[in-house]
Amino acid sequence: MLNHIVVMGRLTRDPELRYTQSQVPVASFTVAVDRDFNSRDTGERQTDFIDCVAWRSTAEFVSKYFQKGSMAAVSGRLQIRDWTDREGGKRRSAEIVADNVYFGESKRSREDGQRSGGPASRPSPAGYNAGYSDAPAGGSAFAELDDGDGELPF
Numbered sequence: 001m002l003n004h005i006v007v008m009g010r011l012t013r014d015p016e017l018r019y020t021q022s023q024v025p026v027a028s029f030t031v032a033v034d035r036d037f038n039s040r041d042t043g044e045r046q047t048d049f050i051d052c053v054a055w056r057s058t059a060e061f062v063s064k065y066f067q068k069g070s071m072a073a074v075s076g077r078l079q080i081r082d083w084t085d086r087e088g089g090k091r092r093s094a095e096i097v098a099d100n101v102y103f104g105e106s107k108r109s110r111e112d113g114q115r116s117g118g119p120a121s122r123p124s125p126a127g128y129n130a131g132y133s134d135a136p137a138g139g140s141a142f143a144e145l146d147d148g149d150g151e152l153p154f
Contacts, residue, residue, distance in 0.1 A: 005096055007050055008073040008104050009033035015054075017063035027059035028052070029066070031074060052076075054098040062101050071104030 008031075015029040028051070035046045052074050054062050066072055076098040085091050 003077045004075070005078045006073065006075045007031055007033050007096065008071070009050070010104075011066055011068055011070050011072060012049060014067045015059075015063045017059060025056055025059040025063075027054045027062045029054075029062060031072060050074075051093070051095040052098050053095055054101060058098055058101060062098070065103075066101070073102040073104050074098050075100045075102070 010032050012030040012032050015027045017025060017027045019025055031050050031052055033048050033050055035048065038044060039046050062072075074096055076096045078094060079097050080092060080094050083091050083093070
């Protein structure tokens, strides 16, 4: 059996980080995902709002580096839960249990969006630099390595 889902969209609110009674971190967040097609009635794209939950280190990562408006790619499994509401009615909800959450845009894109009045961003983790370079204009982002005597070790 296979239960794997990947979605990419923007967070609709800041992630909510909580801890279980045994101090296990859990983060809840919602991702707004545009459909690939336009509605026949209005001609506009519809958006799905998908609830997500992340546990342990993934929960802490999401809570630290993502906020409302951040683009995220969420990979995990779809979980269907049956529950009873306050009036005793049977309810069913679907959510993604996230195994991995990835940045959906580069650091530069987030910073440009912040300067232009777009969603604010938090700093990305050390080492993350997709599409971004601290190298001076016209310079190289790569450093030449000294390989010693030039012989390969194999």
